[in-house]
Amino acid sequence: MQLRLESAAYLFYCKLKEKKFSKNIWLSKTTEKMNIGYLKTVKFNHNSISKATLCLMILFSMGLHKSHAQSNTSVDSPNIIIMYSDDHTAQSIGAYQNVLRYGLKLDHTPTPNIDRLAEGGIRFYNAFVTNSICKPSRAVLLTGMHSHKNGVLTNGESISLDLETFPMILQDNGYQTAMIGKWHLGTEPQGFDYYEVLYGQGPYYNPTMRTSNGDVDRHGHTTEIITESALEWMRLGREPDKPFMMIYNHKAPHRNWLPGPALNDYQDRDLPEPSTLFYDYSGLATAAHEQDMEIGTTMSWAWDLKVPINPATGEPSDGWENLIERNRLTDEQLQRIMNAYAEDNEYLYENYDQMSNQDLLRWKYQRYVKDYLRVIREVDDEVGKMIAYLERENLLDNTIVVYAGDQGFFLGENGWFDKRWIYEESMRMPLIVHWPEGIDAGIANKNLVQNLDLAPTVLDLAGTEIPDRMQGRSMVPLLKGENPEDWRDAVYYHYYEGPPRVHEVARHYGVRTDRYTLVHYPDHNEWELFDLEYDPDQINSVYGEPDYAEVQQQLKNRIDELQEQYEDYTWNE
Numbered sequence: 001m002q003l004r005l006e007s008a009a010y011l012f013y014c015k016l017k018e019k020k021f022s023k024n025i026w027l028s029k030t031t032e033k034m035n036i037g038y039l040k041t042v043k044f045n046h047n048s049i050s051k052a053t054l055c056l057m058i059l060f061s062m063g064l065h066k067s068h069a070q071s072n073t074s075v076d077s078p079n080i081i082i083m084y085s086d087d088h089t090a091q092s093i094g095a096y097q098n099v100l101r102y103g104l105k106l107d108h109t110p111t112p113n114i115d116r117l118a119e120g121g122i123r124f125y126n127a128f129v130t131n132s133i134c135k136p137s138r139a140v141l142l143t144g145m146h147s148h149k150n151g152v153l154t155n156g157e158s159i160s161l162d163l164e165t166f167p168m169i170l171q172d173n174g175y176q177t178a179m180i181g182k183w184h185l186g187t188e189p190q191g192f193d194y195y196e197v198l199y200g201q202g203p204y205y206n207p208t209m210r211t212s213n214g215d216v217d218r219h220g221h222t223t224e225i226i227t228e229s230a231l232e233w234m235r236l237g238r239e240p241d242k243p244f245m246m247i248y249n250h251k252a253p254h255r256n257w258l259p260g261p262a263l264n265d266y267q268d269r270d271l272p273e274p275s276t277l278f279y280d281y282s283g284l285a286t287a288a289h290e291q292d293m294e295i296g297t298t299m300s301w302a303w304d305l306k307v308p309i310n311p312a313t314g315e316p317s318d319g320w321e322n323l324i325e326r327n328r329l330t331d332e333q334l335q336r337i338m339n340a341y342a343e344d345n346e347y348l349y350e351n352y353d354q355m356s357n358q359d360l361l362r363w364k365y366q367r368y369v370k371d372y373l374r375v376i377r378e379v380d381d382e383v384g385k386m387i388a389y390l391e392r393e394n395l396l397d398n399t400i401v402v403y404a405g406d407q408g409f410f411l412g413e414n415g416w417f418d419k420r421w422i423y424e425e426s427m428r429m430p431l432i433v434h435w436p437e438g439i440d441a442g443i444a445n446k447n448l449v450q451n452l453d454l455a456p457t458v459l460d461l462a463g464t465e466i467p468d469r470m471q472g473r474s475m476v477p478l479l480k481g482e483n484p485e486d487w488r489d490a491v492y493y494h495y496y497e498g499p500p501r502v503h504e505v506a507r508h509y510g511v512r513t514d515r516y517t518l519v520h521y522p523d524h525n526e527w528e529l530f531d532l533e534y535d536p537d538q539i540n541s542v543y544g545e546p547d548y549a550e551v552q553q554q555l556k557n558r559i560d561e562l563q564e565q566y567e568d569y570t571w572n573e
């Protein structure tokens with residue numbers, strides 16, 4: 001009870017402190033605060049944080065002890081925060097806008113805070129995942145091993161408890177570790193002193209968080225709640241005499257893009273369309289024709305598009321109740337959501353009969369991309385809060401902040417949403433690293449890097465040994481602005497979740513160099529080859545064209561070599 005009272009007093013103090021700093025440049029001025037209560041049960045692990053430590057932390061934080069925060073770390077063991085937002089694609093980040101030659105070109109930045117991280121640190125323009133889907137990407141992040149080595153080939157597998165991950169290694173080397181937000185890997189999070197994670201994908205509203213000490217019901221918008229939980233751990237759970245590593249993973253912008261504070265953004269205007277919105281896949285192989293990830297046909301009126309009445313039938317849309325139940329929406333939350341979409345939905349109901357398929361796709365695209373960017377703006381605001389906290393506590397300079405997405409995403413390119421493909425939109429991940437004490441500001445790096453490299457990089461930064469089994473390479477030389485001559489010239493890719501699984505994207509593997517992408521679809525025995533210099537949107541495969549015969553053969557050889565190097569024998573049927 002005493003602990004609860006002290007926690008409450010401390011949280012109140014922190015709120016006051018936050019108010020004082022609310023003009024901080026990292027906080028977006030436009031955030032509309034939601035009119036919903038924030039109820040919570042704070043249950044910290046009594047084993048990992050004693051009452052005495054907590055009291056000391058409170059006293060220290062109230063000014064009786066100054067700048068405790070930095071005393072615990074040095075450049076040799078910096079703090080580390082990894083942000084691995086779910087499905088956050090590079091086309092929707094301001095810091096990437098001017099370099100991407102494919103896809104949606106936005107007319108504004110939805111990510112001022114993330115952009116600022118890029119301006120103050122290093123951004124990787126050519127970062128790619130090894131397998132563009134959630135669980136596999138997260139398992140690669142934790143283990144530094146490709147999917148065929150870590151056992152998580154698709155979203156159907158859970159991570160094995162027997163695997164040694166980088167958080168476990170950091171823990172053994174004096175780091176305090178925490179995992180907050182989307183976990184998704186099935187088994188209980190290992191290697192963390194504290195965790196507070198969503199069940200599975202988690203809802204956009206009112207999530208139940210699974211913690212080291214049992215479940216906690218939270219009320220409010222999940223993007224804000226994940227930050228609240230992370231900040232609570234930083235304030236009350238963190239041991240100031242140890243360096244820390246926290247994984248802070250947003251659920252947003254994963255499907256079904258249900259905004260909170262930003263619900264009313266973009267009400268008065270439409271957003272640009274990608275040039276390939278109406279593309280018919282005529283230059284692509286069979287796999288592209290067989291997918292089920294089209295905005296026009298795959299998206300559902302209720303769940304995806306937030307249209308409660310099916311405009312074709314006038315009946316309630318299938319799944320509307322599900323949306324309310326899955327998010328446990330209160331009347332007030334539901335009303336606010338209904339109000340935000342009312343005017344555009346009314347337009348759809350009134351005009352549906354006269355709308356062509358093209359008009360309908362345009363309407364659905366606007367609804368989709370606006371919601372995607374709304375939930376992105378919310379993530380960006382929360383990243384801003386986190387950075388503001390670090391700055392206030394004098395932690396920012398010696399904390400390595402990694403901002404990344406767990407893969408890319410289609411924002412209407414090819415008329416699609418979702419990911420999975422080796423294509424640029426899906427395979428490229430945004431990757432930004434900010435560390436004032438260790439990285440020069442404003443570096444734009446073009447080396448081919450992968451999520452596979454993150455575990456070895458973090459271990460290298462923490463001064464610990466990198467196990468031989470890890471298949472990635474430390475990016476530390478790149479962080480220092482160096483350009484090692486022997487850096488990789490090609491990235492290897494594989495995707496295993498073929499039909500009949502959700503979105504029906506055929507299994508494939510391939511290679512991407514600085515100029516070409518070669519991909520093989522074994523279930524169709526077909527190939528595609530893209531010359532990204534002339535075809536950045538990858539709409540015209542040149543596989544089999546005589547002019548490309550030589551490069552085609554070289555790339556096939558390169559795939560063989562990479563499969564050998566990574567010991568990937570999963571394709572040798």
Ligand code: SGN
Nearest residue numbers: 087133134135155254255256418502
């Ligand atoms: C859910 C989504 C899919 C998505 C997968 C995998 N449907 O099944 O659209 O591809 O997750 O996403 S949903 O309507 O239920 O959200 S992943 O990021 O976890 O790999």
Ligand code: CA
Nearest residue numbers: 086087134406
């Ligand atoms: Ca994902």
